[in-house]
Amino acid sequence: MRRCTADADKPMSVPIISAERRASRCTIARIRRSNLSSSAGIGRKHLVDGEKTCFAGEQRHFAAPRKPSIGRRLPRHCETSSMPTLTRLDRILAASRQIDPVFLDSPMLTNDALDAALRCRLIAKDETANPIGSFKGRGTELFAALALQPGESVVCASAGNFGQGLARAAIRRGHACTVFAAETANPVKVAAMRRLGADIRLAGSDFDAAKDAARRHAAASGRRFVEDGLEAEFAEGAGTLALELAGSTAIDVTVVQLGNGALLAGVGTAIRHVAPHAEIIAVVAAGAPAMKLSIDAGQVIETDHADTIADGIAVRVPIAATLAHLRACCDDVVAVSDARIFEAMRLIHHHLGVAVEPSGAVGVAALLDDPERFAGRRVATILCGGNLSPVMRERLLAA
Incomplete structure (x- = not known):
């Protein structure tokens, strides 16, 4: 420390x-890897056939949900057929x-x-x-190593850090990477994504608008849309x-x-x-x-x-x-x-x-x-x- x-x-x-x-x-x-070995041992004894997740942890107290003062509810419950792994x-x-x-x-x-x-x-x-x-480099490295097919191109949206991570991890492994960012995105992050080899597209007034544009582009071009937080x-x-x-x-x-x-x-x-x-x-x-x-x-x-x-x-x-x-x-x-x-x-x-x-x-x-x-x-x-x-x-x- x-x-x-x-x-x-x-x-x-x-x-x-x-x-x-x-x-x-x-x-x-x-922190040396030996420390991780001891913590890993602690963690493994809690596993059941390697499947235990947050859901299987001890029951925790949650405050009763509050009524939101802003925003609008959508007719989509959080448990859907597209539930990720x-x-x-x-x-x-x-x-x-x-x-x-x-x-x-x-x-x-x-x-x-x-x-x-x-x-x-x-x-x-x-x-x-x-x-x-x-x-972000931790997760994008793991994703590029395990989840992409050889030569598979990817499209994502990012405020900047995720796009940098995905561009670096994907392009180093031979995958083209297109990143959509908002027109208002941090210019330092946009420049860094470009330096890492990403094809940068600026679209929309904020991150979620850029994500919509990225999803449309991926569908039209036949490329894989990669969503931060879902994989x-x-x-x-x-x-x-x-x-x-x-x-x-x-x-x-x-x-x-x-x-x-x-x-x-x-x-x-x-x-x-x-x-x-x-x-x-x-x-x-x-x-x-x-x-x-x-x-x-x-x-x-x-x-x-x-x-x-x-x-x-x-x-x-x-x-x-x-x-x-x-x-x-x-x-x-x-x-x-x-x-x-x-x-x-x-x-x-x-x-x-x-x-x-x-x-x-x-x-x-x-x-x-x-x-x-x-x-x-x-x-x-x-x-x-x-x-x-x-x-x-x-x-x-x-x-």
Whole structure:
């Protein structure tokens, strides 16, 4: 675990991973595969013929669904005939063999001054220091390795991080990749997808409009449409980071970003089995509440807008087939304001030396929003992405 001492009296003199992203001096300790072996043993004893998933975990208490104040219900229940393959622990345990090691064993950051400010013990899993600057490479690597036929072309929609991951994983294995992004997409992410070789198409005013365009293009061109949050491999790849967390430290609570749901499905499945007493809290942006509304209600509730600085979790149209699974993978879903998100970004940058994009900070924002809930507890969260737009980076550095 890396102890960050940016504001300590006597900072340690050790190598800095990235001068741009690491203003603080930190001691470095990677989580070794041997740790995963011990956690894997814990997990396997819970399996029944390799099929156990979040659904088969212990019964958890859920608050009664609240009536949504915005959005509209659709005549689609979350249990549909298109239900995807559920996230499975045995596949999470095996996933690291198929994932490029540059995405594995990411650092875990702690800082005493940040703990004091948050009134809890924070363990932050830093997924920003890899070739695409986000956790998405874990799942896209696994998907490209296991789910694609030789030479199969893919089409997807992305706010940027998923598209980078899929482009890198697919193109390196000989698969053409077309990514649809909104006309308003973060230009840094769009440029990165292009550099990785993706054919970029800008369409629509937001992510879900781009997804509709991508789905139409795939149908018209006879290519495979790949939907983030729907394919099990994306969640199972993401679940490897939870094994790394639970294999190295005790956790009372895990706070997880909730966009399309792959991160929650993977982390939730893993934590349910290797740290079964830990509470799992999913976080959405208050300006993009569709996932919270839908999980609370047990059916899809679309919203007309997704208005938040956290573009990576700005979902208007949840995937109906995943909602029951996601509900089983968490104990609660909370929403945080953009003001809280930016406050969390500022604290993370100041104390941990990491410039995270808004979506990467929503876990810490949830701690700021409800400090009594987390006081004195060991809380794990994920700094899931570091691809800030130029405007947001300038704002953060000036704060």
